Structure formats: structure tokens, C-alpha cells
Amino acid sequence: MADLHPGVADPVMDTMNFLNEVTLNHPEAISFAPGRPYEGFFDTEQIFAHLRRYLDHLAAQGRSPAEVRRAVFQYGPSAGLIRELITDSLRADEGIDVPAESIVVTVGCQEAMFLTLRALISGADDVLLVSSPCYVGITGAARLLDAEVVAVGEREDGLSCADLEAAILAERLRGRKPRAVYVVPDHSNPSGTTMPLKTRHELLDMADRLDVLILEDNPYRLVSPGSQVPTLKSLDQYRRVIHLGSYSKSLFPGARVGYAIADQPVLKADGTTGLLADELAKIKSMITVNTSALSQAAVAGALLASSGRLSELNAGMAAHYGDTMRFTLQGLEREFPADRRARLGVSWNMPGGGFFLTLQVPFCADNDALGRAAREFGVIWTPMSYFHPEGGGDRTIRLAISYVTHTDVTDGLRRLADFIESEVAAARSHN
């Protein structure tokens, strides 16, 4: 055997593998674990139509047949083919007005995170701040890059700016350089919280005052019902926000298309000023060269189908997820009426959108408990401890509502209530 030491040991991922195993071993269980998009809106013929629409669009723009073929078949620019269509849709859907040059099209939002971290957290003293709990994609990318991460605990209503500022100043006192703060301001994964407008303004002011950048990750806005709080990027007067976008929820994950908006000026080696986007594209050229032209064409076709308004294209999808979230919250009220809730010591938050909500329970909701829930009660969920980079979340459960039907919700919540009842009884008999 070769002397191999791949050096990618990942305790978080190894822990999460347990969830995959439980899911495989209990195919009949109802699972509130996967944060995957609902599949009822998928239609393979749409892909052919989207591709065709983009090719027709290129021709209508005056591109010759040879140029159209080149766009789809040949190597393309590292920063992407469809930047203008993306900026058009950002203006229409989000009030984000940035030049196309500030966009880098990426292989899903994950690559956008990876490129951004590689560009920003490059010195030994550089630090990324995240909330705890936190999306595992960003902490995974940081681990791979040996980038230092400091977690700031969320309060019940999400991240507090004062806590964040204290953490940044504490890091500075230790001689370290906090470079950026990663946030999911809307219907966050995993906690389901949404950052209030007031906190967004505070965060932007703080970022400018303390000279840090904000990484705004926002996959759930366009699949959530009703009107949304403005994005940090749309409020960003000082170019402090790098916006990380994804089409995995608003279109489909299989495309693997996301993007970064990085309109920050950077001083280049030759003394001239460029955009951070150019640096991200340069890094990308050494990782994936460019994003699949085929995938970009499919996304572009979808954007063209709705005249750039994904919010309109996705109205039905947003209504569906909103309906499932409401149905789940009603189901929790039904399973846990006030007296039972008080007796068991159970509570939950009430997100207005997104894919996730969190449930507080009076026992340790770890992998052992998850195993019992799957085996004895036929219900699967995600331990929130997976999402706490520095420990915590031991008595919290994440429920994903994106992949389940109403019948699943009704049956699944009943099973969940039985499981919780059993855990509480076991704890009491044990004490």
C-alpha cells in the first residue's frame, strides 16, 4: 500500500456520514433531513427548451452560427458567459445594480465560497467570522484551505452585531486579522432565522467602520413566499458586501451554477486598480477553468424565459414551500398544544420562508438519539450540533421542509412527537 496521508480528515463530515447511513438503513422512515429542492417542479423537457432559448437568443443578438457553436462547445472566459443576464435579473429581482464585470459565474455557490475564501483568508493571521450554528459548506471550504474560522453564537433572533463586533475586536487584540463575516441573512440554513433590516444596516456600518467584508449567502430568497427584507448587497453603499448567489434552489441543483458579486476595488501588483472579481476569476482558472457552458446556457435560458424575473418564474415554487412551512408549523401546534409543549419542554421558531426550522428539545439530540428515532419511530432529522463549529446545539433538532409532502409532515410530526415523548420518559425514569 502506498504511503498515503490525504490529510483531509474531517470530523464534521464523518459525523454527518452517520445521517447518510441512517437514511440508507431506514428507507421507510420519514425524513426531515434533506435540504434538497422539491422535485415536483422538475421537467426534463424544460432543459431542452432552456438550452434552445439561449441558443436562439445568441442568434437574435447577431451571433453567427459559428459563434453560437463556439460559445457552447469551446473553452470560455473564467468569469463566465452569462454575466449580463445575471446582472439584469439581479436588478429586476433584487434591486442589486452592479456592472457585469463584477460577476464571476461559479460551479454552484460552493465554488464561489471557495474562491472568495482563497482570495480573502490567505495570511496566517487572517480570520473568517461565522455564526454558530453555521452552514457546513463555508466551514468545509475553510477547513480545506486551512483558513482560520471564529464562530459567534447566534441569539434567538439571529446574529447580534454587538456580539460580532466584540469578537472582531477580541481577535484583533490577539494579533489576528478578521477579514470577513459570513452570513445567510434570509431564512438561514440551518437555523431558519432572518436578519431584521435594522441589523442589516448596523452590520454594514460596522463592516465599514472596522474594515471587514461581508459574505452574503442567499439561496432561499427567491423560493420563499411574500416580500423579502432587502439584501445586504442592495443596501451596500461602501462595497463591503460580496454577494454569493446560487441557482440550485431557484432553478435546479444539477446545473451547478452559482456566482459571486465582487465589485470591490483591489490594488494589483502593477499598481493599477482592478476588481476583486478579476482575482476570483484568476483563482477559478486554476480550479475549474470555467463553469460548464451547457449549464450556463440552461440557466440563461431559464432567466430569458421569465424576462430575467426569477421571482415570477418561481412564484409557484415559493408558494409551495411557504405552504409546506405553514403546514408544518400548524402540525407542530397540533402535535404539541400548549400544555404538552410545557410538559415536554419543547419549543420551535417560526420562519416565514426558506427550507428549515429548529426545534428545542429537553434531551441530547445526538447521533444516538437520531438512531433511536429512525429505528424505533421511523422518523429522521438532523442534529443541530453538526452545524456548531465550536460545539453547542446539543438539544436542538433541524427540520427541513423542502423535500416532504403534506402526508409526510402529518405522519412524520406524529412520529417525532412519539419519539420526543419516549426520550423524555426515558430521561425521567433514568433520573
Added chain:
Amino acid sequence: MADLHPGVADPVMDTMNFLNEVTLNHPEAISFAPGRPYEGFFDTEQIFAHLRRYLDHLAAQGRSPAEVRRAVFQYGPSAGLIRELITDSLRADEGIDVPAESIVVTVGCQEAMFLTLRALISGADDVLLVSSPCYVGITGAARLLDAEVVAVGEREDGLSCADLEAAILAERLRGRKPRAVYVVPDHSNPSGTTMPLKTRHELLDMADRLDVLILEDNPYRLVSPGSQVPTLKSLDQYRRVIHLGSYSKSLFPGARVGYAIADQPVLKADGTTGLLADELAKIKSMITVNTSALSQAAVAGALLASSGRLSELNAGMAAHYGDTMRFTLQGLEREFPADRRARLGVSWNMPGGGFFLTLQVPFCADNDALGRAAREFGVIWTPMSYFHPEGGGDRTIRLAISYVTHTDVTDGLRRLADFIESEVAAARSHN
């Protein structure tokens, strides 16, 4: 302006940008620079046919319509969807017989390189060995990962195993750990050399004896005419070879699909043995999650079109490139008959396939010379010095034959001869 220090300064890339600028500023020049595939075989309708063929294949395998939709639209396995089809084609085309579990489908070969380097060169003392000249994709990925690279000069007929062994032992004496050797054994980029069968056997023996791995990058085999020397992987008795594959030349770059074969056993943290491929997939999940399902479907459709024999599907393409290479070599003979060749001090190698050949000239073929060639003679080429990680190649020119027509070759070589004549005359009058 934010205090940004992206830390991706890249002298090689900055130098290569000059080539892009020259190309943009001289659109009428004939360019032997781009190693891009010829576009005459591209046909957009093929993409629709390939996608349809793969969807039909899934249905014929008994997948339900919902399962087919899921495969294309949903998140997929990080290691890839189409591993069985890839292993079938590797058996048919290359005599490489590996289990599907040893494959990781990647976003082009570039991601395969990046994942492999991240897995293998992770300690401060770890070293990657490359040839000099060397493909810039591997040195770029290494730079991004702060991975140490040691270059071993190629001889006229390519890399010598004795030189390589001496370099490995010298590194060990310095206290460093040579982990892997990167090679492009067939029709290499940039030099156009092919490693003889004897050297392949020597290299495999040496890898086992000295406990290093071989990274075999092989994009040009299936687009080269005639029969090929067996791949290192097909001769690999000791699982010392990680084979890096690309469909960018054999199908099309816009798909961004490549793969790594990594059938090496690794000891995992829990004491069990796994495959290196699993570790690469784990790293991939933090960079790009999975390769575009759409792109994988298009590649799979192409593999199915030829019953897995890309060599047959590409027979016309391989003949085309072979013909252009022969035509270019004949053109060089015509422009530089023996007496003129001797007078000017010009020589070149004679690759039997691939996209590149190299020309020795008696003057410094740097960016200044390239600027004069484009401006005054209307011909563009690539300075070989771009490809020497530790300096060298100052008097060598790379000519790419993949993107040019016969007319381009005839006119371009005449212009090149005039340029060389002028440089030699200038050097003589200067002396």
C-alpha cells in the same frame, strides 16, 4: 477601498496575459498559440441528441421518470453519475480495467489535478515533481495550494527516469518528501514529446521502488492518429498511477468534464481501508459539490453513441489533427530546407500526434520577440519560457496546430520564416 490582499499574484499568468493582449490587438495575425480544439466538428444539435440518448438510456435501464428527473435536476453524488460508462469506455479504448468506485468525475481535468494535489501534497515537506517544460495547469494548481514543486528538465526525447530518480533522492537528502510525479506521457503539452514504452516501464518500477505516485495526464491520446503506446495506468501493476482524464479534447471543452482514476488504497481515520477516490470525492464536495449533471449527461450520451469507444467516435477528429500536424511538418520542411535551416540555426521536433510541436530558434523568443512577430509579421506563437517553472526555454517556440486551417499553416509558416530571418539578421547586425 477595502484593505484587500487577495494573495494570488501569479507571475506566470501575468506573463501569459501578454499573449492574450497581443492576440486581441492583432486580430488579423495568424495564431499558432491556442491549444484549443478545432471547431469544425462542433454541432449544437449533437448536444440535444446526446442528452436525449442518456435520458433514454436511464429509462431503458428501468429508471422511473421521477428517477430520471432526479438524476438530471437534483444534487448528485460527489464522485459522479456516469462512472460505469466511463469505466466501460476506458476498458474499450485504453485497456484500463478499474472498478467504477475508483473514478471521480470532475469539472474538467483541472479540478482532477487540484483535488489530487490537495490530497497528496498536504504537508509542509511534501513535494510534487514535474518536467520542465510543464503544463501550466498543474503548476497553477500547485501555486494556489502553496504546494512545493520541483522541476526536472526534459531531454530531447522527453523526461529521463534517471534524472527523475536523482531529483527524488536529492529532495530526500534535503529532508523533503517527494510524493508524486506529474507527466503527460503522450504528445505532451507543451513539448509534443511521447514517452517510449521502455521509459514507462522504468518509471513504474521506480515509482514502486521509491514509493512515489505518478499523475498521468492524457488529454491527447484519443485525438491523435494511429496506434498509441499503452498508458501508464494500463501497465500499472502496483497501483502507483493516478490517471487524470479529460473530455475537453475528445468531446468538447464546454462540457467541463474530466475524471481521476484513483484506485489506491488509503488507511482511513477509523482504521479501515478505503480508496483514494473516496478522499478526492470528499475534497470535491467542499469545492464544487458535484459535477454538473447536465454536462455529465451530455458526455454520457456521447459515450453511448459510440458504444463506449471514443476512439471510433473520434476517428475523423484524430485523422484531422494528424493531417494538420503532418501538413505543418511538411510546411516547415518547405520553409526551412536543409541549407536555410543550418544557416539560421533552426530545428524542430516531429510529434506523431497531439496539438503541439516545438521549434528551436537562435534568438531569445520572449514577449518582446512575440510582440514584433505579431506587429511586424502578423504571426503569433507561444514562448516556451512560459512553461519552465524554474527558468529556461528562452530560445524555443511552441506551435499549436489544433486550431489552424491548412491555409493558415501555409501563410503562417511563411510569416514565421520571415520573422525568424529578421530576428537573426538583427542579432547579427547587433553583434
